[in-house]
Amino acid sequence: MTTTPRHENKTALVTGGSRGIGRAISRRLAREGALVAVHYGHDRTAAERTVREIEDDGGRAFPVHAELGVPGDADTLWETFDQALSAQDAQLGLDILVNNAGTNLPRPLQAVTEADYERVFAINTKAPFFIIQRALDRLRDGGRIVNISSVATRVAFPPIAAYTMTKAALDYLTLALAQELGPRGITVNSVAPGYTETEINPTLSIPEIRQRYSEASVFGRLGAPADIADVVSFVASDDARWVTGQWIDASGGVHLGV
Template identity: 85%
Template sequence: MTTPLRHAGRTALVTGGSRGIGRAVSRRLAREGALVAVHYGHDAEAAERTVKEIEADGGRAFPVHAELGVPGDADTLWTAFDRALAAQDAAPGLDILVNNAGITVPRTIANVTEDDYDRAFAVNTKAPFFIVQRGLGRLRDGGRIVNISSVATRVAFPPIIAYTMTKAALDYLTLALAQELGPRGITVNSVAPGYTETEINPTLAIPEIRQRYASASVFGRLGAPADIADVVSFVASDEARWVTGQWIDTSGGVHLGP
């Protein structure tokens, strides 16, 4: 007897869904049966490549373009989503929203400029806030919101202070939304990666730093995007219907001890 796909019949939107963790999440949700909107801000080629990979695996996906961190970004995204979804002959609405898009500010406080700070909060915090706000009418009862946070919000890590502050704010958004949307059966959770093999961290090209980050995990390796995507797929599923308002460490045991 064939086991039903976990996300069959559902529609998902993954912001920053064309690269890194977002790409892995998009592919995993599609593999589990979801129709996936792969959002991108600048790299149309990466988004098209991700869509083609999903289709080659037998899944369904479509690209959605909207630059985040600029005025009206949430409205632009939802307009593009609605138009593209209609072109798929799919029912309007959404079941799974993954707020993954983000940028880093790899600087200590002495070197963070006001532009750095404003840009990070615009993309990492303000955009998800208004994407959720504008999307509530589209999100079906029983839906799922997953915010991609960072394990750095639970420890002191000054080299990325502004970035970590944006993710800490996102963690609070998770708590508040979980309580507010609970009566609709909507769960809201934060998934917090640690050192993960993605393009967002250029320092991984330096062997000494790469080894230090890998050794921080109890498993002695860097995280893979698929490690994060598997957890996102779970909390986005009906199996996690009784899990909400949670911060889920997906760091591979980073910082468990000295």
């Protein structure tokens, strides 16, 4: 008996798809049969490495470059995507959009400047908004939009208040879009990681903080990027066709107790 990969004949775009959680998502979707556009903003080497890893595993992928958080970023991304996709043996259009790219702002309220605030919102909130807006003519009926949120939107964590606000805004966009796009059979969901082993959180190199974050999960460990990627792959699949407008906790049960 053989099984068909759940994303066979699908085309996916993963923003920030070259490193950390995005890299794991790109590899997971490709392993399930998707042709994956691996978006990157600055690190071309990382994007090429991720594409090579996917190809070495028997999958298909290609890099897409566009700096986010600058004027015209969404248009640049889609123009680059269209050009790169036309070089592939694939039908034009898109089936899965994963808005993963983001930046952190680990500063207390008193230390956040207007420039800090504007930058984190430009990358984490404004860019996904217009990426989705420009994607709607490309996204096929029955498609999937997955926004990467954060478990921090459900708990009080003042040291990253500005960052968390960007993700809370994305959560609302998920809810609104789910209703708007439902008639087209398109699902829209948020997946919320908790403390995860990625380079976006440099404090994990401090043993005391690493231990505290690990102990926050009911499983007593940090999340791995693959833990998040597996959830995204499910939400992006036909198995999740009846799930939309949801905020899905993929944190390993952090802060369930007092």
